Amino acid sequence: MIIPAHHGGDAPARMPSPPAIAIHQVSHFFGSNQVLNHVNLSVPEGTILALLGPSGCGKSTLLKMLAGLLHPASGQISFDGEIVASGKLSLPPEKRNLGMAFQDYALWPHMTVRQNVAFPLQMRGIRGAVQHEKVMAALERVGLADFVSRRPSELSGGQQQRVALARAIVAEPRILLFDEPLSNLDRDLRESLCEEMATLLRQLHTTAVYVTHDQHEARTLAHRIARMDKGAIASIDPTDPSVVSPFVA
Ligand SMILES: Nc1ncnc2c1ncn2[C@@H]1O[C@H](COP(=O)(O)OP(=O)(O)OP(=O)(O)O)[C@@H](O)[C@H]1O
Numbered sequence: 283m284i285i286p287a288h289h290g291g292d293a294p295a296r297m298p299s300p301p302a303i304a305i306h307q308v309s310h311f312f313g314s315n316q317v318l319n320h321v322n323l324s325v326p327e328g329t330i331l332a333l334l335g336p337s338g339c340g341k342s343t344l345l346k347m348l349a350g351l352l353h354p355a356s357g358q359i360s361f362d363g364e365i366v367a368s369g370k371l372s373l374p375p376e377k378r379n380l381g382m383a384f385q386d387y388a389l390w391p392h393m394t395v396r397q398n399v400a401f402p403l404q405m406r407g408i409r410g411a412v413q414h415e416k417v418m419a420a421l422e423r424v425g426l427a428d429f430v431s432r433r434p435s436e437l438s439g440g441q442q443q444r445v446a447l448a449r450a451i452v453a454e455p456r457i458l459l460f461d462e463p464l465s466n467l468d469r470d471l472r473e474s475l476c477e478e479m480a481t482l483l484r485q486l487h488t489t490a491v492y493v494t495h496d497q498h499e500a501r502t503l504a505h506r507i508a509r510m511d512k513g514a515i516a517s518i519d520p521t522d523p524s525v526v527s528p529f530v531a
């Protein structure tokens with residue numbers, strides 16, 4: 283993190299705002315297998331970070347820690363300066379103000395598209411006209427406003443993933459988490475949806491972590507790429523090499 287060396291005049295010194303995500307010395311084990319090894323990572327607000335690395339290097343495990351689905355064996359995770367995981371403290375997923383989309387879509391089959399997308403709003407107590415407006419706005423963003431009454435089984439894979447995306451963004455969460463959301467789709471669809479997602483994520487200005495093992499996807503979507511290897515962050519690079527990375531890793 284860069285702290286200004288000089289503050290002009292008598293203006294009070296302003297503390298830099300904390301990063302949207304700060305991961306400090308996070309380690310994790312499955313049995314005797316150490317899958318995360320003292321991971322440090324700081325993601326500034328509004329940054330889309332791709333977590334890239336070979337199968338088994340610990341990407342999904344780290345994402346699950348951010349989501350609150352797994353608790354680190356040691357280390358600390360903060361969002362906007364608020365500790366969400368440390369020692370025995372673990373804020374449950376629903377209290378972390380997150381949106382998530384995974385490769386298997388995880389849509390509820392018995393619910394319509396509208397009900398699926400409305401779910402995060404329902405959980406936050408947002409109902410009635412405001413809920414309807416937000417659901418329609420999210421579905422319009424992903425091009426599915428005409429599909430509100432369908433059930434997931436009546437949609438293509440790409441359409442189901444768009445519904446999952448609408449559900450992730452509908453409540454305007456502070457952080458979006460993606461775990462290989464496009465990997466179940468065929469190549470052409472994956473490429474076009476990847477570009478649509480890149481446009482959408484840039485419009486939203488939401489901090490996002492996007493797990494993938496596809497270099498092209500990472501470069502298309504992300505501002506920065508964190509390369510993981512054997513449970514640690516090996517490097518962090520901007521996708522545009524002219525940008526100087528402000529990351530602490
Ligand atoms: N629930 C679990 N129990 C035991 N070992 C696990 C469990 N989940 C993951 N692992 C192991 O932890 C390591 C990291 O897994 P993780 O899913 O985080 O990797 P990944 O980088 O996301 O891989 P992929 O790209 O294949 O999804 C792997 O060796 C995996 O076998």
